[in-house]
Amino acid sequence: MSQVDLLEEICHLRFTAERDLLNSWEAYRVSNITRQLASEADRTIYAEAIAFSDVGDGGSKTFFPKYLSTLVVERLAAAYKGGPMPKGVTCQQARDFGSMLNIELPIIDIVKLDNETFWKQVVKVKTKRLVDFLKLEQIPGVYWKPFGIELKVAEAIENEKPEYWFEGCLEDILIETASFIRKLELSQLLPLEKVEPAEGYEEYKVYNAPPELCSHGSLEILKHLVNLTSLSLVFGLDSILKGYERRFFQFSFEDMENLGKALPKLQLLQYFTMARSRMSPDKLKLLLGQLAQIKLKSLELSYCYLGEDIGILLGKYISRCPETLEAINLTGNFLNDKEIEDFSYGINVYQGFLDKLDISHNPIGEPGILVLGGAIKNTRHVRELNVTGCELGEQGAYRVVQLIGFHRPLKILHMNCTPLGKSGGKKLVEVLLENWQVEQVNCKSCQLRPRHEKRVKSILRRNHKFQLSQNQVGRRMIALATVPQDIADLSTFSISPYMVIAAARKLKSSFSPGPDEIPAAVYCRCAVALAQPLSRIYNQSFDQAKFPEVWKQPYMFPVFKAGDNINIKQYQGITNLSAGSKSGIPQGSNLGPLLISLFFNDVAVVLDSGYKLIFVDDLTLYLVIQSAEDCYQLQALLDRFVKWCGLN
Known part of the structure; x- marks a missing residue:
């Protein structure tokens, strides 16, 4: 095949998608007759094969020309200086355009550019933690533009010189993007570089500058972000990428005043974080005073050098803040037992529900745990607690374990790097055996014995299965709430392993077996092992409207009462049922009347009115017999009742 023939084949394949270009090629291409002319014999230039891409030094020029649409998109991307998407582009061209920007x-x-390919690229490159991008990527139909704008705005604030925050275009940026920003993370906010020299000095550099000389750009500028729901401020360094100076972690009281001017405008704020910043009591008092007017869900003050006189401020804030606060994170500070005592008072009187408390890496010691335990006792606060690295010692660790035993709402505990020892490990196993609600206990590097560690993992697996069954109960009870009051659907009920254990332990420990040949003593003493299979049997019985046949069959035998042992009237008939069939109605309970109604009242649907007397679980069937037809009618009534008994 000649070079011209090869060119024709290649260009035909390459230009197939471009109809106008293909038509032009068909009209003006070199024909077979023209190729035979002598003038074409030495032709070396083929205009159809010209490539418009630049070739750098040492690069090779491709023989394949680009699509005309690709060339157009490249020129559009290179010439783009802002504004909305160019008009008239296809979906694929829009994706190509976004990837080239x-x-x-x-x-x-x-801000006005709507191109998801471009904004996804922005999020992927600008996000500080790759895992955050991967989590977003898993969300079906995620809208990338708001996330990209949040990252670009945060970058603009961090890179803008503080003295130009209001004088430059930064304020215009915040006003223009306010409708998109819900979450803002600002880190490595560096202070003003220049310090005004004292009288008699021309210029100098201050080392270890005090806070009053470490002012930043005015955070009052954040007042424009009225849709903000999450704000994170880090005056210090995220990572040591620049020369370290102590002043990087300092901020002035003026900075806090400026932030205080912006917070009243952020009434939608739910999550507030300040980290790696040197906080003093006067600054914290000002900050908490403003935050108390906002319905926060989470407050984090991690690694903020919180120490003396801080506990009383935190306690007052918690006691006065709105009831929406659910989580507090104070990790990495210098709170001792005295500060924890003042802080715990606020928790004790808090009217909302404090779900998570993180006081890890604070020197609270054993006294701090005692005070905290006393504050949350008999309250519904603190479902999740983190006391990792709190210098507790073995006695303090033992107190934490005791906390699991008496504080039932506690379901998740982090106590890594806390020496439990032999006695603490044994106590941990004991309290976990009794508390089925605990979901997670993290105790790495706690000097647990291997057998204790293995036992703890086994108990937590048991609790996990129990929680799954409890969740199923919750779903079924919600379904029950949608059933009309005059209809009872037993399939909406569920029995948990915990309920089976509680019922089995109330059985009389008898060694006399029932029809299933299993004595009640086995159910009583092996309640924990049998709880899971029994609960499955009971729940399947509800779901399938069937009851195990062996549990329906009783043992009946006579018991002599007194008098003449030959007289049959001196004997009483006793029925012995299988112990597994006795989950029954709890006597004297509040739920007893409701349960008996569910189990027994639908018999009235089966039996004709006027021929029965029902009192609780006693039933009397009667009919005046005046003819043979009345006998047949009574027998039919009995047959219907027997059938109902078989179905139930």
């Missing part, structure tokens, strides 16, 4: 374009110029 420069992600470093100023945020003020690209």
